[in-house]
Amino acid sequence: MPQPRLGPYPAHPRPCGDRTPHTPLRPMWCCRADGRPWPCAEARLLLKAEFDADPAALTIYLAGLYHEAAHDLYQLNPYDGPTPRELFERFVAWGPFRRPIIDPPPP
Numbered sequence: 001m002p003q004p005r006l007g008p009y010p011a012h013p014r015p016c017g018d019r020t021p022h023t024p025l026r027p028m029w030c031c032r033a034d035g036r037p038w039p040c041a042e043a044r045l046l047l048k049a050e051f052d053a054d055p056a057a058l059t060i061y062l063a064g065l066y067h068e069a070a071h072d073l074y075q076l077n078p079y080d081g082p083t084p085r086e087l088f089e090r091f092v093a094w095g096p097f098r099r100p101i102i103d104p105p106p107p
């Protein structure tokens, strides 16, 4: 049987200088720079800037990491982890063609 294709290596956003990059720590998928759930607000801003000329590539990258994160997080916590919808909102739905980087405050 063919094995499912693995998603991309989470190397984006690229590091800025010698600061700790806002890339995910696996298998928890928290940001290695600030400890927040990845992609943190800083990572989203950097990803939007880095993929500005190719939003389709960002969507594909995020969808691939959604697949990888679902694999890791459900292996870690099969009964009480985030729902697929929560993971989709976190990894994919904020990206190009969807929503602003940060949701507007409620009215």
Ligand SMILES: [Zn+2]
Pocket: 022, 023, 031, 032, 033, 034, 035, 036, 040, 041, 042, 043
């Ligand atoms: Zn971060």
